Amino acid sequence: MSPTTEVLLSLLILAGAAFTFIGSLGLVRFKDFYTRLHGPTKATTLGVGCLLAASSIFFSITGEGLSLHEILVSLFLFITAPISAHLLAKTALHQGLPLGFNITRQHDTDIPRMPIKDS
């Protein structure tokens, strides 16, 4: 493996790790439920994507032939991550979670709700 590829791989892995870390940090630090959704879904997708790219390149060079498993994995990831984010957001809307309100600091019954119109 040439030094250039090694540097490239290292950069990819580091970038992946950085994105993953930022995503996790966002999950903890963001104010309310809706903003927090950004953390895991966007940043983590990018992070794992970088790691997968690194893996694909590494095994394609050292192994026998092209390693394409990673493409399938990222395909799965790119399909499923938006769905789960969508479902989570939908649930939050259905439950009427308020904007800009940190629920972890409060007891469940104290959360102000968005008004629910019961038919």
Next chain:
Amino acid sequence: MSRWRDEKASIFGDNSEMNLFLAVLMPFLGAVLVALASRRGRAFAAWCTGGVALLSLFLLLPAMAASFDGTTTIQRLTWIPAAGLDLAFRLDGLGLLFALLILGIGLLVILYAHYYLSAEDSLGRLYAYLLLFMGSMLGVVLSENLIQLLIFWELTSLSSFLLIAYWRKREAARRGARLALTITGAGGLALLAGFLLLGEMVGSYDLSVVLASGDIIRAHPLYVPTLVLILLGAFTKSAQFPFHFWLPHAMAAPTPVSAYLHSATMVKAGVFLLARLFPALSGTPEWTWLVGGVGVATLLVGAVVALFKHDLKGLLAYSTISHLGLITALFGIGTPLAAVAGVFHIINHAIFKAGLFMAAGIIDHECGTRDMRRINGMWHYMPHTAVLAMVASAAMAGVPLLNGFLSKEMFFAEAHAAAADWRVGIFLPAAVTVAGIFAVAYSLRFIHDVFFNGEPIDLPKTPHEPPRWMKVPVEIIVVLCVLVGIFPAQTVEPLLAVAASAVLQGPLPEHNLALWHGFNPALWMSVIALIGGVLLYLGRKPLFVLHDRLSGRLDARAIYEHGLRTIIDFARRVLMRLEAIGLQHQAAVLILAALILGSAGMLGAASPLTGSRSLLPVDGVSLLAVLTLIGATLAVTVLHRQRLTALIIVGAVGLIVALAFIKFSAPDLALTQLSVEVVTIVLLLLALYFLPPETPAESSKSRRWRDGTLAVLAGGGAAALAWAVLTRPANSIAGWFLDNSVTGGGGTNVVNVILVDFRGFDTFGEITVLAIAALGIFALLENLRLIAPRRDVAGRRWDSDVHPLIMATFARLLLPLALLVSVFIFVRGHNLPGGGFIAGLITAIALIMQYLANGVTWTHARLPAHTHPWIAAGLVIALLTGVASWLFGRPFLTSAFGHPSLPLIGELPLASAMAFDLGVYLVVVGATLLILINLGMAHSVSHEDEHAKEGPWKP
């Protein structure tokens, strides 16, 4: 006895002389065939059934012919060589006699049943049961191996249960069948114990060995228990006193069944066993007293009770008991000549009793009742049937010129001769003569009450002669009765000679089958019996009055039912006590017991807890994972009342365990763990939907302390055990598998090779269990309608958008990808982590995704609604793969492998184990879907109801 033919063969070997095996197998196969064929009409079913019986007979012919010159044919198939168990069949004179009776009378019964059963009753079902029974009976009489004999013996109990309960809507039929099964089944257990003891004594379960080791057996200290156990089996089957009471209740069966079971087969199995083991067990005082005593008691009880039965079949039932007692008594006397007489009476009784039952069936069929107080004067309505019944009945009474007379006179002669040896003086001949008097009296009653004695009283039907062919079987039988009775030496003698010499396993004693033996004691006893019987019948009125006054005082069945009730009540009380303490307490008791026993063992051991193996260094990642695992486990315990939260943490525990598997080089386990985790979470979510999200605290503080302490101690004990085992150097069989995986199984993935090859038989058992479990769960869930909560915990209604569009669309997109992965995992399974089990779970998850995302209606329109066929197909494929190796002369489930190279794809590792793995795959997919979908269906039904009632929810 002069020559032996012992043949060894494999199923698919070139040896064509496997006729005994095929002859026994044929009725079992035929039963399936007939059950299917009966849709094409009754006559067709009858022809098929008769054809099967004839085919069996045809297959037996070569061995039958050989047995006439004293050859014993033995054919064996290796079955479980490690347990010394072969499928071994034997045909000698005794087997020949019984096979002829079973098949011959079976054929007559098949013809008779065709006309007997009414159009509403399923003839195919009766014929199928009848063939099952025929096969079982043939198995009993043709078995060389004792254990195999016992298996067929139990099969006769089971199939006779089906036959007796044929009219399953009638309570009497069900009760009678249950009674017969309980008594004969219990006897079968005793017989098994007896056979095991016998096998221990002589060191083999082969009849040839057992029969030749009579001296060893009789001298053995365990002879008496063995004898008693075996006799229990024989006596229960042959309805000997005091186990006789099941037989009259078995009369609830259709008459063709009674004619078959109680003449030539079922009850004859018991006396067959006495005859079969005669050389091995007889010749001791214990044998004489037990067998002879029980026989004479049964003879007397049966004969006396028979006279007082008003039910036509009841009379015949007790007379059957009495005649079986007679045969038993003959074997009990134990002299060679008595054994000959016993065999002779087996033949005669089978013939005339089959005819009598058939005649009784005709009368019942034509009159609509069996009550002899109402059936009178039938002579005018059906003279032809009357003549047939009278001849058969006279044979039963022992009237000269008929077959019953000959064997009965031999019996009288033996009883007279034995009186001196038994030191019972006049008792034995007297008892036998009294039984003879009663036999004449009840035979006379059968004739006089039914065919004469005035006019019929209030019959449901107007009787007339039955269809022509219904009488043919009876005619054949009556002709046999007369032929044997007049020309015994020309007709029955050769058969009797080979059968009797097979019973004795030695030279045949001098006997003379003739009508006239001169004026000897036996003749006088016959004369007394005949005259006494007529006198007894003439003076019957006061006896009937006496009987009516006494009846009901001593009913064996009442005693039996009382005993049964006591046992069931006792079991129920014990169970109530145990169950009343509740599941948690039961678990606590169990764990406490394990704890006490375990610590007693551990503290008592001298060796240290920590073994000699050096420990591996701890790395940071592992430590972190372990700490997380511990934390998650604690969190589940603390938060277990919030079910959803607890479930999520359980999921986390599963993930960490999967990581641990990867860390310790078990990728197969990790993959399995991951997929099982997903399925479990879906399953639990479906279940949790019906439960409140939080459980209130129900346990008291002290109870929580107690349970906590128990849990900590038991868990600590398990951890200590694991520690002790893991710190010791292990000598496992893993090395062998690692060395032989490629050479023996053709795969580098040892885990998979173990599953589908080395331990393939275990896997086969496991998928079978899985299939059964899935079907069981399906049965429980099928009509389950649960009431789901209408609102969530905060009082909100559920979202009306049950299947969000984005989710539905992308889930469809995911399906081909997921299936691709599943195929990939499946194909590479033999060499790399994967395999049928994991692939099956992945497919199941992919399909369940469709149900979750698109709903049951959408998915059901595209997938088969039931996955039972998948399970069945999987089991069949796995089984066929296993069986296929027989074709190549290898043991079950031996795998073949190769590495063919295909264009474009490259080298493809192929092993026959892959087909087996496909079976595993199908069973896993089918079972998982069956369970989850049906649980989800209960769910969706409750959900739809709600929407239908309240309309969609709008925020």
